[in-house]
Amino acid sequence: MSRIVRYGMSVVLVALLAVAAAAAPYDFGGETVRVSGAFPNATVFGINFEDARGMGHVQEVEKMFNVKIEWVKDDAAYNPQTFIANVLAGDPVADIQVLCRGRAFHQIAAEGLLVPLDDILTEEYLENIPDVYKALEHWKHGDTYYGFSLVDAAGWCVYWNKSLFEREGLPDPYELYFSGEWTWDAMRDIAIQATKDTDGDGVVDQYGISIDEGSGCTDQVAALLATNNAAVAKIIDGKVTFTLDEPEALAVYEYLQQLIHVDKVVAFEGQYTIFQGNRAMTLSHPWWFYYTADPQWMEDDCGILPYPIGPNGTPGEYGSYSSANWNWCIPKTTKHDPRALIELYNALYMASYDYVIDDPEERMVNEFATYVTDRRDLDIYRSLISNLKLAPYAINFFWPDFQNFEEFNGRITINGENPAAAVAGIKDAVQTRLDEIFKQ
Numbered sequence: 420m421s422r423i424v425r426y427g428m429s430v431v432l433v434a435l436l437a438v439a440a441a442a443a444p445y446d447f448g449g450e451t452v453r454v455s456g457a458f459p460n461a462t463v464f465g466i467n468f469e470d471a472r473g474m475g476h477v478q479e480v481e482k483m484f485n486v487k488i489e490w491v492k493d494d495a496a497y498n499p500q501t502f503i504a505n506v507l508a509g510d511p512v513a514d515i516q517v518l519c520r521g522r523a524f525h526q527i528a529a530e531g532l533l534v535p536l537d538d539i540l541t542e543e544y545l546e547n548i549p550d551v552y553k554a555l556e557h558w559k560h561g562d563t564y565y566g567f568s569l570v571d572a573a574g575w576c577v578y579w580n581k582s583l584f585e586r587e588g589l590p591d592p593y594e595l596y597f598s599g600e601w602t603w604d605a606m607r608d609i610a611i612q613a614t615k616d617t618d619g620d621g622v623v624d625q626y627g628i629s630i631d632e633g634s635g636c637t638d639q640v641a642a643l644l645a646t647n648n649a650a651v652a653k654i655i656d657g658k659v660t661f662t663l664d665e666p667e668a669l670a671v672y673e674y675l676q677q678l679i680h681v682d683k684v685v686a687f688e689g690q691y692t693i694f695q696g697n698r699a700m701t702l703s704h705p706w707w708f709y710y711t712a713d714p715q716w717m718e719d720d721c722g723i724l725p726y727p728i729g730p731n732g733t734p735g736e737y738g739s740y741s742s743a744n745w746n747w748c749i750p751k752t753t754k755h756d757p758r759a760l761i762e763l764y765n766a767l768y769m770a771s772y773d774y775v776i777d778d779p780e781e782r783m784v785n786e787f788a789t790y791v792t793d794r795r796d797l798d799i800y801r802s803l804i805s806n807l808k809l810a811p812y813a814i815n816f817f818w819p820d821f822q823n824f825e826e827f828n829g830r831i832t833i834n835g836e837n838p839a840a841a842v843a844g845i846k847d848a849v850q851t852r853l854d855e856i857f858k859q
Contacts, residue, residue, distance in 0.1 A: 443766065445759035447486035452755060452763060455513040456490030466769075480766050484759075488767070491516075496745065499526040506532060506752055514753040515764050517745050518566075520557060524746050528560035529856050534749040534757045536564045547771050549779045551804060558746055561857065566746030567761055568770050574739040575642045576803060577606070577726060579700045582719035583625075587613055589699065592724055593795050599735035603646075603674055606700070606727045610684035613699035626686035628678060629701040635829025636675060639702055642740035643671040645808055647729030652853060659857045661850045664842045667731040672831045672838035674729070680835050687833070702726075723796050725803060738806035780804060 456468075467473045468490075481488055495502040495512060497519040505512045518524040527533055536558075545553065548568075558566030579592055589609050595601040610627025617625050630636060644650055649667035652659050662668060679685045686698060696719045725737040747764060749757045765771040769779075780801075787800050827845065830836045853859075 443483035443485075443762070445484060445756070445762055447484050447755070447759065447763075449485055449487065450755075451487045451489050452515065452760065453489045453491045453513045454515045454764075454767070455496055455517045456492040477767065480763070483766060484763050486763065495523070497522040499523040502527055502750075503530060503532070506750075512750050512752055514750070514755055515760050516748050516750050518748055520566075520744050520746050524566065524748070525560055525856055527748075528563075528565045529858060532751050533560075533565040534751055534753070536567055536749070536757065536761075539758055539761060540564050540567060547773065548765075549770070549772065549775075551780045551783065552770050554744065554746075554807065557744065566748050568747040568764065568768070569744060574744075574803075574807060575638055575702060575704060575726060576739060577700055577702055577724040579722050579724060580696065580698065580719050581722050583613065583696065583699050587699075589613060592722065596724055596737070596799065597795075601724060601727045601737070603643075603727050603729050607674075607678060607682065607684075610678065610699065611682055614682075614684040617697070623683075625697045625699075627684035627699045629686050629688060629698040631703075632687035632829070632833055635825040635827070636832040637825045637828045639675060640671055640828050640832065642702075642726045643674065643729060644668060645738075645740040646726050647671060647731045648733065649729075649731070652849075658859050659853050661846055661853060663849075664839070664846055667729075669838045669842065670729065670731065672842075675832045676835060676838070679832060720792060722793065723791075723799055723803075725799065737802065738808040739803035740808050744807075 466476055468477055477488055480486075491513040493501055493505075495505060496517050499522070502512060502516075502518075502523065518527060540555075540558075545555075552568045554566075554569045555564075557569075558564050583589075584592070589612055590605070592601065592609075595605050606628075613625060613627040614623060615625050616623050630639060647667050647670060649662070649665060649671060651661070651663045651668070653662045654660070655662075696717065726740055728734060728737065749760055753760065766774050769775045783804055784797065784801050788797055791797055791800075827841070831838050831841050
């Protein structure tokens, strides 16, 4: 067992003991607190509340706060209709609720169904919260804070097959990244060089880029928008305004169409195909390293990179981009003190320095270190989790449902519809929906 692994395990054990020994500042008098159970294992410290260790942790927290924790498992986390219907029917909803920022958070906040938290999220309070749990601008609806913690400290990244790069004599991505030259053009050039027929049978069997087409390239669209200083919508003169028709945004669709239909360097396939060893790059999430580092899954060596910077992006300003993160919130239907509920959450998820003895970011980096062979990958991963950039309004709270946004993106990226015409066709409807949601 490596020194880093032993260290990580001991930190978790000591962290748990620290939680158990702490004195809770709030007493719930034995009452029940309902907690959204959409993410039973969503802690930086790798605790799953559904296994023996996690259940033991929950029991210790219950003793600390003199409370009974009940998990709520429905689709209210991403379906605002379920949440609102529960409230209107008088059914109890969770007292501590996680909400998808793209699919539910804004609609529910706009209906006045969340507790505003400006008075709680003071500078003093935030100093005690690890950075990996913070996303201040994305806890807001309008100018008011309604979210208080974040699920998912890392967004999307690019994996690259080091063994294939070396075999094909491709440019060194480390050099491109650390010199600030990891750009859309650089990724495209590499993908073109890597795509070929390796066995001479007339059929391309090695591709530059692998993408799971199941989401209509929605993840890639959202991340590339952020890298090009573009967005589905922006706040202009105090109003949330549809901006997917701006040149910087349309360039994203044009870039993906170039890769897919002109250069023909993209293989659409299941997300695990990169493990075959004949894909130069794949666009996915940092946690995939758990698989790429396992020889049972992939024999080749693999590296990690952020998404490249677009032509209208800020040179060298790399980050981890995501649109699907989740905010923790307090519904207005709760009968409990919101401050007490947030404190209970912090103990349960070990989300403040009152309940952990080390930095969760360092915990994540130390765990990631057991899967990499090059310190540069570790440095890049650290940069990814400390520079999380949540793409604003990038999913679908203005579409009737999530699948419709995926279908829209797929029509352009995979089917090849004209980007400007497709975007123009939904502009007015989306702006109307934005006006409804933000009551503007």
